[in-house]
Amino acid sequence: MSLASPAASPAAATASIVTGKNRDRDLKSVLFLSVLWFSLFFGVMVLIVLIVDTAVEGAPRFDAALVTEYQSRLRPEETGFRAGILGSAWLMVFTAALAVPLGIAAALYLEEFAGAKRWYNTLIEVSLQNLAAVPSVVYGMLAVGVMALLSFTNKGVVLGGAVALALLILPVIIITTREAVRAVPRDIRDGSLALGATVWQTTWRQTLPSAIPGIATGTILGLSRAIGEAAPLLLLGLGNVLFDPTGLTSPVTALPMQIYTLAGDPKEEFRTAAAAAIILLLVMILAMNAIAIFIRNKFQRSW
Amino acid sequence: MSTTIQAGPPNGAGLPGTPDLGRKLRLGEATIKASLFASALLSIAITIGIIASLIQPVIEFFSTHVSFSEFFAVTDPSGSSAKPAVIPLLTGTLVTTVIALLVAVPIGLGAAMYLSEYASKRARKWLKPTVELLAGVPSIVYGFFAVTFVTPVVLKGWLNLPVGFFNMLSAGLVLGVMIIPTVASLSEDAMSAVPLALRQGSLAMGANRMQTTLRVVFPAALSGIAAAVVLGISRAVGETMIVATAAGNGKNFSLNPFDAAQTLTGFIATTARGENPVGSAEYDMLFAVGLLLFLITLVINAISIVIVRRFRQEY
Numbered sequence: 038m039s040l041a042s043p044a045a046s047p048a049a050a051t052a053s054i055v056t057g058k059n060r061d062r063d064l065k066s067v068l069f070l071s072v073l074w075f076s077l078f079f080g081v082m083v084l085i086v087l088i089v090d091t092a093v094e095g096a097p098r099f100d101a102a103l104v105t106e107y108q109s110r111l112r113p114e115e116t117g118f119r120a121g122i123l124g125s126a127w128l129m130v131f132t133a134a135l136a137v138p139l140g141i142a143a144a145l146y147l148e149e150f151a152g153a154k155r156w157y158n159t160l161i162e163v164s165l166q167n168l169a170a171v172p173s174v175v176y177g178m179l180a181v182g183v184m185a186l187l188s189f190t191n192k193g194v195v196l197g198g199a200v201a202l203a204l205l206i207l208p209v210i211i212i213t214t215r216e217a218v219r220a221v222p223r224d225i226r227d228g229s230l231a232l233g234a235t236v237w238q239t240t241w242r243q244t245l246p247s248a249i250p251g252i253a254t255g256t257i258l259g260l261s262r263a264i265g266e267a268a269p270l271l272l273l274g275l276g277n278v279l280f281d282p283t284g285l286t287s288p289v290t291a292l293p294m295q296i297y298t299l300a301g302d303p304k305e306e307f308r309t310a311a312a313a314a315i316i317l318l319l320v321m322i323l324a325m326n327a328i329a330i331f332i333r334n335k336f337q338r339s340w
Numbered sequence: 341m342s343t344t345i346q347a348g349p350p351n352g353a354g355l356p357g358t359p360d361l362g363r364k365l366r367l368g369e370a371t372i373k374a375s376l377f378a379s380a381l382l383s384i385a386i387t388i389g390i391i392a393s394l395i396q397p398v399i400e401f402f403s404t405h406v407s408f409s410e411f412f413a414v415t416d417p418s419g420s421s422a423k424p425a426v427i428p429l430l431t432g433t434l435v436t437t438v439i440a441l442l443v444a445v446p447i448g449l450g451a452a453m454y455l456s457e458y459a460s461k462r463a464r465k466w467l468k469p470t471v472e473l474l475a476g477v478p479s480i481v482y483g484f485f486a487v488t489f490v491t492p493v494v495l496k497g498w499l500n501l502p503v504g505f506f507n508m509l510s511a512g513l514v515l516g517v518m519i520i521p522t523v524a525s526l527s528e529d530a531m532s533a534v535p536l537a538l539r540q541g542s543l544a545m546g547a548n549r550m551q552t553t554l555r556v557v558f559p560a561a562l563s564g565i566a567a568a569v570v571l572g573i574s575r576a577v578g579e580t581m582i583v584a585t586a587a588g589n590g591k592n593f594s595l596n597p598f599d600a601a602q603t604l605t606g607f608i609a610t611t612a613r614g615e616n617p618v619g620s621a622e623y624d625m626l627f628a629v630g631l632l633l634f635l636i637t638l639v640i641n642a643i644s645i646v647i648v649r650r651f652r653q654e655y
Contacts (some may be wrong), residue, residue: 066550072457076450077467080474082515087481090489097419141378150373151380165383170571170641171634172578174608175390178630182393204386211383237372265478268580268605272612272626293480293581300484300585312488315481322476 073154088319095312103313108295111304118314120278121295124195125264127282128291130262131199132206139203140210141218141245147211148218149240155213169208176205177269184273189286192274196285200271206259213255217248250336254329261325267293292318384542394631399626405485411628414593425624426632427595432508432601436583439512439597440519442578445569447516448523452565456525457553463597463646468528475521480552483585491586511587519572526571530564531557563647574637577604584609604633 061070106117167172180201191199221244229239275294282289292314299311402408410417411521413425451471455464490510495501503509534557542552566630588600589610604609607629617624 055523061548062548063548066548067521069554070454070458070549073450073454075449077454079447080451080471080517080520084473086478086489087485090493091481091485094488139379142376143382146373146376146380150376157381161380161383164387166645167638168383168386170574170578170644171635172389172580172605172637174578174580174605175394175630175634175637177612178627179386179390179393182389207386208383235366235369237369240535261476265480267478267480268584268609271580271609274612292479296484297480297581297585298479300487308488311484315484318478319481320377322478326476327536 046141070206075120085323087166088316095309095314095316098310098313099316103310103317108299113304113310115298116172116215116307116310118292118295118310118317120290121314124198124275124278124280124289124294124319125292127195127289128198128202129260129264131195131285132202133260135199136204136207136210136259140207140256141252143207144214144218145240145245148215149236149244153172157171165208171211173205173266174267174268174272177272179204180269181272191286191288193270193276193278193288193290194286194291195282197273198270198275198289198291201273202263202266205266206263206271209259209262210255213258214248214252215252217255218272219242220251221247245336250332250338254333254337257329259330261322261329264325265293265322267297269290270294271297292321306317341587374464390634394489394627394634397624397627398631400619400629401621405621405624413551416591423591424624424628425591426629428591428602429602429604429607430630431593431595432583432587432591432603432606433577434595435508435595435601436512436515436587436603437573437576439509440516441569441573444519444523444576446570448546448568448572449527449565451520452527452531453553453558455528457549457557464483468525472521473525474517477518478519479581480585481581482513482514482518483582486510486582488588490514501598503598504600506586506588507598508601509585509597511583512597514586515576515582518579519575523568523572524573527561527565530561530568532563536558563650565646567647570640572648574640574644575579577640578637580605581619582608604629604636608633 060065076163102115102117104117104122105119106115107119109116147158149162151161179196183200185198225243225247226239229243230236234242271294272290275290276288277295277298278288296311296314296318299307301313302308303312344644411422411426416423416425455468455471458632459467459516472591480604487505487510490513491505491507493501495503495507497533501509538556538560540554542556543549581604583606587606589606590600590602591607592599594601611622611626612627614622616626636646
C-alpha cells in the first residue's frame with residue numbers, strides 16, 4: 038500500500054478553500070456528486086447481490102457432505118468437494134514453496150543490488166510489468182511447456198498445477214515485496230553499512246526482517262488470487278478425481294475447477310452444489326484477505 | 341508520520357558518491373548476488389518461455405494442418421476437424437470487451453473521481469479497499485453469477501431482452517464489473533498525482549468542485565487514466581472463465597450482443613477441456629489461439645507501459 042502521495046488530500050484542501058455558501062450546491066453539482074456516489078457503491082451492490090443470490094441458491098447444500106464427500110454422479114444430491122478442497126490446499130502449499138523464495142530473491146535483487154541504469158535491469162522491469170498483465174490461460178500453456186520439458190507425461194498432476202499458479206503469482210509477489218522493501222528507511226541500511234556489514238548482510242539481517250509484514254501481506258494476497266484461478270489449470274488437464282492427492286505427481290483437482298465443471302451441468306443438484314461451493318471459496322478468500330489485513334495492521338511499522 | 345526519513349536503496353547499490361565497498365572480492369557475497377540476479381532474470385526467462393512453448397506447436401500447426409488463410413477466416417472449411425477460423429473468435433472478444441468497457445470506464449472513473457477529489461483521507465482509507473474487493477472475487481464466481489442471475493433475472497426478467505441462455509451481453513457486463521477496480525484504482529492514482537496548485541487555480545477563478553474535477557483534474561490526469569483503461573482492456577481480453585461459462589460454446593460471427601459467441605479465451609477453455617492428443621490439429625490450434633492472445637495483450641500492455649512512462653515525466 039502506498040502511503041500518502043504528494044497531493045494526499047486534495048479533497049481536504051479544496052474543501053477548506055470552498056467554504057460557506059459554496060458553489061457546490063447547485064443542481065448540476067449535486068447530480069454529479071450522486072453519480073459519483075453511485076459509481077462508488079455500484080461494485081459493492083453487485084457484490085452483495087452476487088453473494089445473496091449464490092447463497093440462496095446453494096442454501097440446501099450447506100451440510101457436512103459438501104466438504105467430506107467426493108463428486109458423485111450416482112448421488113448428485115450428496116456430491117461433495119473433498120477432492121477439490123484438498124487439491125486446492127496442496128496446490129497452494131507448493132505454489133507458495135515455488136513462488137515465494139523466487140519472488141523475494143528477485144525483488145531483493147531489483148531493490149538492493151541492481152545498478153540504476155543498466156539496460157538489463159530496465160529489461161527485467163519492463164518484462165515484469167508485462168507479465169503482471171499476461172492472461173492467466175497463457176500461464177497454463179507455459180506450464181504445459183515446462184511439464185513437457187521436465188518430461189512429465191501424466192496430465193493434471195500437483196506439480197503442473199503448482200508451476201502454473203506459481204508463475205502466475207510471481208509478478209504479484211515481486212511487486213508487493215519490492216514495495217515493502219522500498220518502504221524500509223535508508224537510515225537503517227546506512228547504519229548497518231557504517232558498522233561494516235556488507236550489502237548482503239545488511240539486506241538479510243536488517244532490511245528483510247523489517248519488510249516481512251509487507252511481504253507476508255503480498256504473499257497471502259497473491260495466494261488468494263491463485264486459489265480462485267481455474268483457467269490455467271484447465272489447460273493442464275486437471276480433471277475430476279475421486280481421491281485425495283498423495284504427492285507431487287498425484288493427479289489432482291481444485292475447488293474452482295470442480296465448480297466450473299458442475300456449474301455447466303444440466304443436473305439441478307450439481308448447480309446447487311456449485312453455488313454452495315462458491316460460498317465456501319469466497320469464505321476462504323475472505324479469510325485469507327482478513328489475515329493479510331490483520332498482519333498489515335498489527336505488524337507493519339510506519340517509520 | 342514523519343516525512344524527514346528517506347526510504348530507498350542502500351549506499352552500496354551503485355548510487356553516485358558512495359565509497360566503493362566492492363574492492364575486496366567476497367566470494368559468498370558474489371554468489372548470493374549472482375543467485376538473486378538469476379531469480380530476477382527469471383522474469384525475462386518466463387517471457388521467452390511463453391513464446392517458446394507457444395511457438396513450437398504453432399509452427400507445427402501451420403506447416404502440417406492449416407494455412408494462414410484458413411486461420412484468418414470467417415468460416416471453418418467444411419470437412420476439417422481442426423476448425424481453424426479465428427475471425428469469429430476475434431469478434432466475440434471484441435464485443436465482450438467493448439461491453440465491459442462501457443460498464444467499467446464510466447463507473448471506474450466515477451469512483452476514482454470521488455476517491456481522489458471528494459473523499460477525506462480517512463474515508464478514502466476505507467472506501468478504496470471496498471472498491472478493490474471486486475478484484476478479489478474469482479472469475480469463475482462471476483461466470484456463475486452471469487449465468488444464474490444476470491442473464492435470467494436482469495436481462496430476461498427485468499429488461500425483457502431476447503437473449504438465450506448464453507449471450508455476450510451478460511458475459512460483457514459481468515466482465516465490466518470485474519475490471520472496475522483496475523480502472524478505478526489506477527485512475528485514482530493518476531488524479532491524486534495532479535498538483536494541488538492546479539485545483540487551487542481553478543477554484544480561485546470561481547469554478548466549483550465539479551468543474552474543477554471535470555475540466556482541470558480530469559484532463560491533467562488523462563494520460564494516466566488512458567493507461568488505466570488500456571490495462572482494463574488487457575484484463576478483459578484475457579479473462580477466461582467468465583466468457584467460458586456465460587458467452588457461449590460455439591463460434592458465431594456476430595456483432596449482436598444478444599447472441600451467444602465464443603471468444604478467444606472461451607475457445608481455449610472449451611478446447612482444453614476436450615481430450616485432444618498432443619500433436620493433433622485441435623491441440624495445436626489451442627496454442628495458435630494462445631499465441632494470438634498473448635501477442636494481442638502484449639501490444640496492449642506495451643501501449644499502457646509507454647503511456648505510463650510518458651505520464652510520469654509530466655509533473
